[in-house]
Amino acid sequence: MSGPKTSQLEIERMIRAQLEALRSDVDHSRARARRRIAALLNELLDEAEGCAEAEEAAASLRQLAEAALAQLTAECAFTPATAMAESVARAERCSSRAAAIADAFEREAHPLAERIQRARAQAAAASEARDFTAVLAKAAKESVTAAAVEAARSFMADEHCLPSESSAVEAQGGSRSAPMEKAAAEGTAMQVEPVGGNLGRPSPAAVDESGTLIARNHVQEVARRALALIASPCTLPADRALLLETARELGPQAAAQLALLLPTMESNAAAMADLIALIEDAEADLRAQSVPFAEAFGTFATLEEAVGRLETLRALQLQVDRNAYLKACIDAVMARHGYTIARSVTMGRDLMGTHRLFGREDATEGLHAFVSDAGDLMLQVAGLPGGIEAVEDGEVVTMEAAPGGARTERLLADQHDFCAVYDEIAEDLAAFGITNTVRYKAAPDTAFCREMRAVADVEARAGMAERDGIRASNESRGPGLTEVSPYGEDAAARREARKRRRSGNATREMR
Template sequence: MSGPKTSQLEIERMIRAQLEALRSDVDHGRARARRRITALLNELLDEAEGCAEADEAAASLRQLAAAALAQLTAECAFMPAAAMAESTARAERCTTLAAAIADAFEREARPLAERIRRARTQATAASDARDFAALLAEAAKESATTAAVKAARSFMADEHCKIADDSDASIAHDQAQEVSRRALALIASPCTLPADRVLLLETTRELGPEAAAQLALLLPTMESNAAAMADLVALIEDAEADLGAQGIPFAAAPGTFATLEEAAGRLEALRAFQLQADRNTYLKACIDAVMAHHGYTIARSVTMGRDLMGTHRLFGRADATEGLHAFVSDAGDLMLQVAGLPEGIEAVADGEIMAMEPAPAGTRTERLLADQHDFCAVYDEIADDLAAFGITNAVRYKAAPGAVFCREMRTVADVEAETATAIATNQTGQRKRRHSGNAAREMS
């Protein structure tokens, strides 16, 4: 008996663990590359800020970073294969390429960095020159050289006493300046926790020695939190990009996260989607390999109605008008059934929208019934082959061959065109009948 068969597929625990480990390696490798790119970008943009002479180089740098990040997303996406050795090789290629993209960005950014720093140095030198000219102009107003000399001596004496008496205050001032610099960097960072940012803003409004001393104790923890948040954000951005590229829906996240725990929860939810997608990709790769082993060498991914959400694959031979339809749900349910392919498998485009229609009665139905009987023995072999890939196949439902299961897969465009033609033909026939009836009444 071999009508449609439904089974529950389950990947062995060891293979699941290996897939999760490979996913983790790739995600962290890409996140490291993303952090390197964004860290250098932000550092150079900070140097360029407020310097009009560096605007052009800064714009080029932004374009270079955007291209590198896009390349990271497009070319370093991990997709499992049927063979674990190939999956491992793919993961290694992803992480190696991610590091190479970051290296290339840093190399290509060097000339732009030099232009930005040169523009900043020139702008600073020009500003210093203007300040020095203003000082000279002010000094020229002094009419008496002796008065200037006395003022200079008095100034130097005062400064000497201040240095001698207030060395501790000078050191405290230097420390406050360093605390202020670190606090400013944290306030400007998009990864600083909101609660930390509020505290920084409140404390630095009047940054006296006492406030600086308090901040000096808090800054290491705040900086550690910001670094951890930056790591989480990089992983989240890569996970969202992966899922978006695969067309997997997920709920949008808020613009910022209030706590590390909130960000970690978001990453965990996305990672669950990723791991499920990896498992489905592995299942698809294994099913493709098994089908190819049984002579179904051509495969197409197709889309069905909303009631059949999951992975749909059509398998066929080059010159046959019959094949197999495999459906894997997101929960791991597998359905296999014989399907007619009137135009042949090669006429189906990858990603095409398909509809399942009853096969015409007669020779066509007889042919599909014969294929259903042949599929009975093949199905047991398919289950054994899947087991060799570490996939258990618990059969839930077996249907006997029957005419009711003789179905054909056709493109939605063809079905709609035929439906429109039938409707038009029917309407034309109705108009002719009405016209004939009117003519008969007039004659009578």
């Protein structure tokens, strides 16, 4: 039985688990690097916001971040190898490279950060100078020197340049109080109560003032944490709504209640930030490999929604890894049996999966392997009229019946020879931890003597035949008769047929 053979490929559970663990390690490493880049970018952009002098540096920073993220996707892509040790080494290289890209971004962003900080400082100094000039100008208009001096002192006081009363007292008398200074000057002695007396106990007013200060500081700290959560894009919508409602009138009592909720809200935001980084990394990875997936719009209402999105993307990544492992193992097995040249090709829309052609140098026969997304493997002998080297990677091909005669006999003989090779291929796949469960074996038959041809060549050949037919028809009508135009009604029908062929309908399903 050596016609086309269909089987189900299954990777051993242990190997699958190892590949999944390596995938998780690589994804988390890239996500950590992505978060480092995003965190520094957002921090510096916030600092540059509202400062026109910092806009150029901010634009350069955005370009630098985009380039770093593109590097993460391009240079840290993980593809399993046939040997687990090599797969582990590849995963480690991906993780190390991701960290190196984040390190490089931080180094290259440092000069831009300094430019932004200088621009902010210069803008602040210019603003202060303008304000001070305006104050002095107003005083000058009054033509009163005392008024100008008072205006300057007022400006300095607003900028906290003047010492407070407590600091002034300390500056005048060191650590001694004013009454002690007065007593020392007058040469009199003061009665000091021993330790444990009234002097060692704070007054009720001091206690009230201290408690008020502590309460005020507590409210300010709660407000700061609440505002940070409100501004964070990773805060859950329900948490943000509660924060907005509570922050309207944030008194001591409301602050105390909110302080109990903040740790959970901050934990939720941190978890969401991790999930979003992993989701963005998975989406970038799948796009780079041209793997279709449903786009998600808007934010996630709950952590569960984000986890579900990540699991969907991760399933696609694992499927890609599984197919990559199968492809690598099949290529290695085919090479052992002399099929040293391999090409990836594309067939009809109804045959979604991985199509590979295997051949030998100077041979016009080879093998066609098709692995579906579900793990189905189909192997069959295929004619290669121009040889395997004439087929380009990614070329769109179709299968046609062999022309007959000696060519059909040759392909039929190859089907018989393939019978023994197939059993050896199954044994070699098992050595890689791949179970090959045979589902269907077809006997050799001329019906399976088929050749693989490029769709472009098939269409070109059909076009030539069409033109030859039109020319022959016109010649048969003789001179003076109306010619059959390629743009007439019949030609329109043919143009529609060509459109269908170009859209993929001309590629016929393998039998």
